[in-house]
Amino acid sequence: MRNLQLNQHGELRHLLTIEGLPRDILTAILDMATPFTEVAEREVKKLPLLRGKSVFNLFFEPSTRTRTTFEIAAKRLSADVINLNIGASSQAKGETLLDTVDNLAAMHADMFVVRHAQSGAAHFIARHLAATNRPDLHVINAGDGRHAHPTQGLLDMYTIRHYKKDFTNLRVAIIGDILHSRVARSQIHALTTLGVPEVRVIGPKTLLPAQVGKLGVRVFHDMRAGLKDVDVVMMLRLQNERMQGALLPSAQEFFKCYGLTPSVLECAKADAIVLHPGPMNRGVEIDSAVADGAHAVILPQVTFGIAVRMAVMSIVAGN
Amino acid sequence: MKIHIKNGRLIDPASATDAQQDVYIAAGKIVAIGRAPEGFSANRIIDATGLSICPGLVDLSARLREPGFEYKATLESEMAAAVAGGVTSLACPPDTDPPLDEPGLVEMLKHRAKSINQARVYPLGALTIGLAGKQLTEMAELAEAGCIAFTQAGTPIADTQVLLRALQYAATFDFAVWLQPKDAFLSRGGVAHDGEVATRLGLPAIPVISETLALAVMLQLAQATGARLHIARLSSAAGLEMIAQARASGLKVTCDISVNHLHLSELDIADFNPHGHLDPPLRAQTDREALRRGLAAGVINALCSDHTPVDDDAKQLPFGESEPGATGLELLLPLTLKWAQEMQLPLARALARVTVDAATILGVDAGRITVGGVADLCLFDPAQQVRLSRTTLRSQGRNTPFLGLELPGKVRYTLVDGHVVFEAA
Numbered sequence: 149m150r151n152l153q154l155n156q157h158g159e160l161r162h163l164l165t166i167e168g169l170p171r172d173i174l175t176a177i178l179d180m181a182t183p184f185t186e187v188a189e190r191e192v193k194k195l196p197l198l199r200g201k202s203v204f205n206l207f208f209e210p211s212t213r214t215r216t217t218f219e220i221a222a223k224r225l226s227a228d229v230i231n232l233n234i235g236a237s238s239q240a241k242g243e244t245l246l247d248t249v250d251n252l253a254a255m256h257a258d259m260f261v262v263r264h265a266q267s268g269a270a271h272f273i274a275r276h277l278a279a280t281n282r283p284d285l286h287v288i289n290a291g292d293g294r295h296a297h298p299t300q301g302l303l304d305m306y307t308i309r310h311y312k313k314d315f316t317n318l319r320v321a322i323i324g325d326i327l328h329s330r331v332a333r334s335q336i337h338a339l340t341t342l343g344v345p346e347v348r349v350i351g352p353k354t355l356l357p358a359q360v361g362k363l364g365v366r367v368f369h370d371m372r373a374g375l376k377d378v379d380v381v382m383m384l385r386l387q388n389e390r391m392q393g394a395l396l397p398s399a400q401e402f403f404k405c406y407g408l409t410p411s412v413l414e415c416a417k418a419d420a421i422v423l424h425p426g427p428m429n430r431g432v433e434i435d436s437a438v439a440d441g442a443h444a445v446i447l448p449q450v451t452f453g454i455a456v457r458m459a460v461m462s463i464v465a466g467n
Numbered sequence: 468m469k470i471h472i473k474n475g476r477l478i479d480p481a482s483a484t485d486a487q488q489d490v491y492i493a494a495g496k497i498v499a500i501g502r503a504p505e506g507f508s509a510n511r512i513i514d515a516t517g518l519s520i521c522p523g524l525v526d527l528s529a530r531l532r533e534p535g536f537e538y539k540a541t542l543e544s545e546m547a548a549a550v551a552g553g554v555t556s557l558a559c560p561p562d563t564d565p566p567l568d569e570p571g572l573v574e575m576l577k578h579r580a581k582s583i584n585q586a587r588v589y590p591l592g593a594l595t596i597g598l599a600g601k602q603l604t605e606m607a608e609l610a611e612a613g614c615i616a617f618t619q620a621g622t623p624i625a626d627t628q629v630l631l632r633a634l635q636y637a638a639t640f641d642f643a644v645w646l647q648p649k650d651a652f653l654s655r656g657g658v659a660h661d662g663e664v665a666t667r668l669g670l671p672a673i674p675v676i677s678e679t680l681a682l683a684v685m686l687q688l689a690q691a692t693g694a695r696l697h698i699a700r701l702s703s704a705a706g707l708e709m710i711a712q713a714r715a716s717g718l719k720v721t722c723d724i725s726v727n728h729l730h731l732s733e734l735d736i737a738d739f740n741p742h743g744h745l746d747p748p749l750r751a752q753t754d755r756e757a758l759r760r761g762l763a764a765g766v767i768n769a770l771c772s773d774h775t776p777v778d779d780d781a782k783q784l785p786f787g788e789s790e791p792g793a794t795g796l797e798l799l800l801p802l803t804l805k806w807a808q809e810m811q812l813p814l815a816r817a818l819a820r821v822t823v824d825a826a827t828i829l830g831v832d833a834g835r836i837t838v839g840g841v842a843d844l845c846l847f848d849p850a851q852q853v854r855l856s857r858t859t860l861r862s863q864g865r866n867t868p869f870l871g872l873e874l875p876g877k878v879r880y881t882l883v884d885g886h887v888v889f890e891a892a
Contacts, residue, residue: 152738167667244780244783244784245784245785246783264785266784266785266786266787266788267668267669267670267739267785267786267787268668268670268739268785268786268787269785271738271739272739272784272785272786292669292785293669293670293785293787294669294670294671295668295669295670296669330669333667333669357665357666357672358661358662358665358666358672358674359661359662359663359665359666360666362663362666362667363666363667
């Protein structure tokens with residue numbers, strides 16, 4: 149898997165997952181993002197790094213926010229951006245995923261930003277490009293099933309580094325639906341790779357994967373115990389459809405047990421920061437008083453997200 | 468047609484024979500072993516120097532895909548694959564389209580297989596109509612048409628009352644019932660073993676309790692009904708332990724595993740390789756080790772290919788959307804030999820699991836080399852390594868997690884009914 153996203157010089161060719169990437173690659177992305185945050189404040193918000201390149205946003209699953217941030221990032225790098233919401237077109241007509249990819253590749257795409265409901269879809273596309281010898285076409289995983297959402301993981305790391313400076317003395321808690329979350333998996337791999345000594349996950353047993361401990365995290369089922377003395381609180385979005393099966397009894401009960409309220413947040417350190425990948429369900433996983441409160445860094449996450457995606461795009465395009 | 472096979476190493480697991488002996492065949496039967504019968508003059512002499520002669524392999528599960536899935540495979544392609552793999556008898560599951568749930572379909576299949584005249588085909592009848600798990604099939608009629616046992620293939624019966632009735636009814640006529648232990652609800656939506664790899668990859672998972680819970684129900688129902696139960700495609704160490712315990716308490720139950728589960732584990736899907744998408748899923752390494760030992764010890768009675776040819780369009784998809792299954796008829800012998808080498812087992816003991824022991828479960832007279840018995844034989848070169856590639860496979864399905872590997876054993880001749888039905892170039 150590592151070979152698939154790195155070229156023969158060990159440089160990042162695709163960004164498919166954070167798992168297995170060396171720390172210096174992650175750090176290089178975060179370092180490169182720093183000057184990009186200033187671009188947005190200029191009068192002309194553009195850099196010529198991807199001028200003449202075509203970035204295809206391949207969204208097999210609906211998304212507004214992630215697609216928009218990728219689009220903004222690509223445009224700020226002067227790329228041409230083509231948005232394809234494929235969930236509603238080719239696949240519905242029976243075209244296979246590989247046919248779609250081959251057709252777009254024939255239009256001389258330089259980069260695919262892929263969102264797909266199946267875990268491993270971005271790997272699948274990258275492997276097909278390798279098998280058909282198209283080394284100049286890059287793939288960025290914008291979320292595949294429950295597997296990975298590496299740019300989200302990286303922007304969260306950027307945010308943490310911005311406020312906490314150093315990873316090696318932190319205690320971090322990730323809260324909510326770990327089982328179905330590609331964001332949580334990317335966060336865990338990024339945090340452990342960057343040297344965070346203690347990563348915790350907090351949630352009911354129905355929302356934790358069987359072998360979550362093997363990912364190098366401590367497992368908690370109680371909010372107050374899990375939040376005790378943490379520096380960083382990472383909330384996850386709870387999908388509405390989780391209420392329909394037997395995973396949870398109700399949104400109300402989830403909020404009662406695992407919602408982030410000002411009261412439970414007091415268990416964390418006084419200077420703890422609160423992150424959320426958005427969009428938030430106020431009153432389900434997070435109390436408005438926290439979402440809008442002094443600990444929240446949720447809006448800066450969004451701003452940093454564009455800079456981090458610019459960094460990822462310019463790095464993979466250069467390799 | 469009289470054939471003299473000379474200078475070969477004869478391996479007959481049933482009689483624990485492993486010695487250099489000539490074999491003499493006439494009119495489809497083995498007429499002598501060792502010394503030629505008086506006045507025997509062969510039409511053909513096969514020089515088997517350097518080759519091993521074993522009973523033709525008996526495969527407990529080979530999907531031929533007819534009727535209904537001819538775009539995945541045809542009887543012609545898969546029967547050719549069978550004899551190229553040294554398989555001379557095979558059981559085909561009823562999960563075709565339509566399923567083998569009425570006598571006409573079974574008769575047609577038997578007729579087609581017979582006209583191709585290669586391996587012997589033993590259809591498994593559907594236990595319930597449409598494999599839907601609701602209404603029993605006409606088992607007596609199906610048996611008359613040629614079904615040797617009844618099964619649901621990979622579709623579990625969720626309703627335990629239906630399962631009880633099915634076993635009671637089958638027991639009435641002493642028909643064997645083959646069941647794959649899989650809980651209908653706990654396996655729902657899952658594509659991989661609920662372990663470390665699925666946790667990392669974010670794949671919807673099937674826990675081991677899906678197997679053990681279903682197995683507990685099946686063993687209890689077999690006990691209660693007296694049905695002849697065969698457990699198909701065991702995948703876990705915990706399941707194996709339950710089989711051993713049930714036997715210890717007096718239940719007559721047999722079981723098999725597939726070649727994939729003998730050699731692979733969840734680690735083989737760590738790169739999202741859809742060829743590793745199988746039913747049941749590849750489980751933990753500890754499970755695989757238990758299955759390897761269990762098969763050697765005979766707790767697991769037989770090894771099968773679980774041959775499932777899948778077309779490229781259905782395999783070349785992201786892991787969770789790909790169709791489960793792997794082609795296997797041509798891998799049954801090489802993977803048996805590989806296991807024997809790795810476990811340092813005598814060849815006769817290893818081959819028993821794919822010959823006489825499998826034939827016993829099937830309830831047919833096959834899988835042994837005896838004077839007066841049918842001349843179904845496989846002659847192979849155990850020393851030759853073969854690299855498995857898409858072009859070397861005769862099966863229409865090119866889907867196997869073993870692609871690119873060098874495997875031991877090359878089939879040189881396959882005989883069915885005393886005729887050479889396959890001869891390697």
